[in-house]
Amino acid sequence: xxxERTLHHFPLDPASRQVRLALQEKRLPFSEQIERYWERPESxxxxxPSGLTPVLVEKDGASTVIVCxxxxxxxxxxxxxxDTPLLSKDLNQRAxxxxxxxxxxxxxxxxxxxxxxxxxxxxxxxxxxSPDHGAMRAGRDALRRHLRVIEDMLGVxxxxxxxxxxxxxxxxxxxxxxxxxxxxxxxxxxxxxxTWYVRLKCRPCFRPLLTDRWMGMTPATDYDxxxx
Amino acid sequence: xxxERTLHHFPLDPASRQVRLALQEKRLPFSEQIERYWERPESxxxxxPSGLTPVLVEKDGASTVIVCxxxxxxxxxxxxxxDTPLLSKDLNQRAxxxxxxxxxxxxxxxxxxxxxxxxxxxxxxxxxxSPDHGAMRAGRDALRRHLRVIEDMLGVxxxxxxxxxxxxxxxxxxxxxxxxxxxxxxxxxxxxxxTWYVRLKCRPCFRPLLTDRWMGMTPATDYDxxxx
Numbered sequence: 001x002x003x004e005r006t007l008h009h010f011p012l013d014p015a016s017r018q019v020r021l022a023l024q025e026k027r028l029p030f031s032e033q034i035e036r037y038w039e040r041p042e043s044x045x046x047x048x049p050s051g052l053t054p055v056l057v058e059k060d061g062a063s064t065v066i067v068c069x070x071x072x073x074x075x076x077x078x079x080x081x082x083d084t085p086l087l088s089k090d091l092n093q094r095a096x097x098x099x100x101x102x103x104x105x106x107x108x109x110x111x112x113x114x115x116x117x118x119x120x121x122x123x124x125x126x127x128x129x130s131p132d133h134g135a136m137r138a139g140r141d142a143l144r145r146h147l148r149v150i151e152d153m154l155g156v157x158x159x160x161x162x163x164x165x166x167x168x169x170x171x172x173x174x175x176x177x178x179x180x181x182x183x184x185x186x187x188x189x190x191x192x193x194x195t196w197y198v199r200l201k202c203r204p205c206f207r208p209l210l211t212d213r214w215m216g217m218t219p220a221t222d223y224d225x226x227x228x
Numbered sequence: 229x230x231x232e233r234t235l236h237h238f239p240l241d242p243a244s245r246q247v248r249l250a251l252q253e254k255r256l257p258f259s260e261q262i263e264r265y266w267e268r269p270e271s272x273x274x275x276x277p278s279g280l281t282p283v284l285v286e287k288d289g290a291s292t293v294i295v296c297x298x299x300x301x302x303x304x305x306x307x308x309x310x311d312t313p314l315l316s317k318d319l320n321q322r323a324x325x326x327x328x329x330x331x332x333x334x335x336x337x338x339x340x341x342x343x344x345x346x347x348x349x350x351x352x353x354x355x356x357x358s359p360d361h362g363a364m365r366a367g368r369d370a371l372r373r374h375l376r377v378i379e380d381m382l383g384v385x386x387x388x389x390x391x392x393x394x395x396x397x398x399x400x401x402x403x404x405x406x407x408x409x410x411x412x413x414x415x416x417x418x419x420x421x422x423t424w425y426v427r428l429k430c431r432p433c434f435r436p437l438l439t440d441r442w443m444g445m446t447p448a449t450d451y452d453x454x455x456x
Contacts, residue, residue, distance in 0.1 A: 049377060050331055065319045071299060072326035076319070091293045091304070098300035103278055106334060149277060 005030040008044060008055040010037055011212040012121060012181060014113065015070040015105065016054040017174035022077055022167065024205035026084045030056075038125050070105060074167050086167045093162035100160055100168030104175050108146055113175065115139025120182045124217060140184065147190045154192040173200045177209055183220025187228070201226055232287040233258040236272060238265055239440040240349060240409060242341065243298040243333065244282040245402035250305055250395065252433035254312045258284075266353050298333060302395050314395045321390035328388055328396030332403050336374055341403065343367025348410045352445060368412065375418045382420040401428045405437055411448025415456070429454055 007023065007030045009016035023030055035044050035053050047055045048068040056067045056076070067076045078087050088094045116139035119131035150172065153160055161168035176197065179185050187194040200206055210224040222228035235251065235258045237244035251258055263272050263281050275283045276296040284295045284304070295304045306315050316322045344367035347359035378400060381388055389396035404425065407413050415422040428434055438452040450456035 048327070050327075050335060065323065067319075067323040068327040069330050071330040072323045075303065075326060076323055080319075091295075091308075095293065095295040095300045095304055098303060099276070099278075099296040102297050102299040102333070105330075106337075107278060109334075110338065 004059040006033055006057045007031075008033045008035050008047065008057070009053045010035055011209075012178050012214055012217075013037070013053050014109070014117075014175040014178050015052075017177060017209060018070050018101075018167070018170045019054045019056065019073045019077075020208065021170040021174060021205050022074055022086055024208065025086065025165075025170075025203070026077060026081050028077070028081055036125075038122065070171075071101070074101065078167075086165070086170070088162060088164055088166060090162065093164070093166070097161035097166035097168035100166075101171040104171040108175055111142040112139050112146060112179070116143065116179055116182070116184055120184070121178075121217070143179065143184070144186065144189075147186070147193055150196075151190045151193050154196050160196075169196075169200060173197065173206075181212075181217075181219045181223050183223070198226065198228075234261055234285045235259075236261045236263050236275065236283040236285070237281045238263050239437075240406050240442055240445075241265070241281050242337070242345075242403040242406050243280070245405060245437060246298050246329075246395070246398045247282045247284065247301045247305075248436065249398040249402060249433050250302055250314055252436065253314065253393075253398075253431070254305060254309050256305070256309055264353075266350065298399075299329070302329065306395075314393070314398070316390060316392055316394060318390065321392070321394070325389035325394035325396035328394075329399040332399040336403055339370040340367050340374060340407070344371065344407055344410070344412055348412070349406075349445070371407065371412070372414065372417075375414070375421055378421050379418045382424050388424075397424075397428060401425065401434075409440075409445075409447045409451050411451070426454065426456075 005023075005028065007016075007019065009020065009032065011017075011034065035041060037044065037051065037053050040051050044053070044055070045051045047057065047066055050068070052069060054070065054073060056073045058065045058067070065076075067073045074086070078085065087097055115135045119135050119139070123129055123131065150160070157163075159165050159169050160172055176185055187197070201210070213219065233251075233256065235244075235247065237248065237260065239245075239262065263269060265272065265279065265281050268279050272281070272283065273279045275285065275294055278296070280297060282298065282301060284301045286293045286295070293304075295301045302314070306313065315325055343363045347363050347367070351357055351359065378388070385391075387393050387397050388400055404413055415425070429438070441447065
């Protein structure tokens with residue numbers, strides 16, 4: 001029996017991007033339902049009481065599974081479709097990938113996205129006015145602090161959580177790629193992180209993200225450039 | 229071989245409490261290392277670069293596994309010690325427990341703890357002055373909004389994620405129990421949530437939390453009262 005899979009997501013939502021990368025890396029086909037989450041659609045709230053993206057719906061014959069938000073979806077995919085694993089068998093690296101995933105969804109989201117994406121993206125989506133310069137500066141400073149940590153990790157590791165590609169890389173790449181859409185990642189000052197990002201950008205799983213466009217928001221020149 | 233297990237935690241940290249509840253429910257013995265995380269101890273940063281609690285260290289002969297923060301620790305415990313499961317075999321209920329866990333760690337933490345615990349607890353720990361009334365009001369309003377959602381769920385479910393006790397209940401109880409330490413949960417207005425909390429409070433896994441005290445912070449009268 002084939003599973004009929006639908007992902008409810010918003011193209012420039014970092015949490016949604018993590019899940020798209022995982023689905024694509026695992027070569028699990030899915031259809032897409034784009035959600036304008038800031039308009040609080042009732043159809044989305046009926047699936048996820050928090051009204052947030054991403055939501056994965058899998059229909060397998062008569063049974064339907066609804067999985068809401070990045071943490072639950074990534075663990076579900078790993079348990080159900082373990083081919084092309086995104087968590088290491090090594091317990092320390094497995095824990096590290098999950099730590100990174102939570103770190104990006106909580107710390108990075110609050111300290112960087114809460115400023116940069118709020119000012120540059122959400123204000124435009126909701127008609128909330130022009131970006132506030134103080135908030136943009138606070139977001140850029142926090143981004144540099146986080147990039148420094150990533151740069152140090154990549155000095156001693158092949159991928160962010162250790163030897164193999166994991167959900168930790170996808171968490172980081174999902175967040176950075178949205179900020180990169182708006183041209184705000186200072187790649188030049190973080191060469192190891194740039195090299196790591198180029199490796200990810202060249203993978204087939206990444207391609208759909210590079211073709212994402214949203215009305216009224218033109219991506220930065222190098223957004224889909226593999227050699228930037 | 230016996231595993232030598234240490235949990236680095238802070239007694240009034242909701243994320244740490246989730247993990248203590250899970251360890252105790254699964255009857256996994258552990259020793260405790262109390263961390264004054266706001267003082268940014270180097271020994272903690274050496275284990276977890278974000279400097280946050282909880283951190284679980286398991287020594288098994290020559291091998292040591294370090295697992296940082298609630299998401300990674302709860303999944304690790306569930307994978308390694310599946311007796312007394314805290315995630316349902318039913319895929320929908322399994323996803324729901326994880327959704328709730330992420331919801332409390334992100335939404336609830338930002339909208340409720342970011343005000344109530346910041347004002348009542350963190351300011352005292354760090355000598356940050358007296359609570360701001362506006363912030364306290366914002367936190368209390370958000371808490372009531374979240375309690376209404378929980379109350380509705382408990383109208384149609386046995387436990388928060390469905391039929392069985394899960395990490396979803398522990399996430400909710402861990403957060404509410406810290407707010408309850410300061411006497412700020414309006415139990416009277418949410419009778420189903422109160423009944424659910426009494427059931428949890430009576431479980432052996434909950435007892436150690438009820439004896440927690442921190443210097444200079446006396447708990448509210450009913451904090452350790454099973455019949456409040």
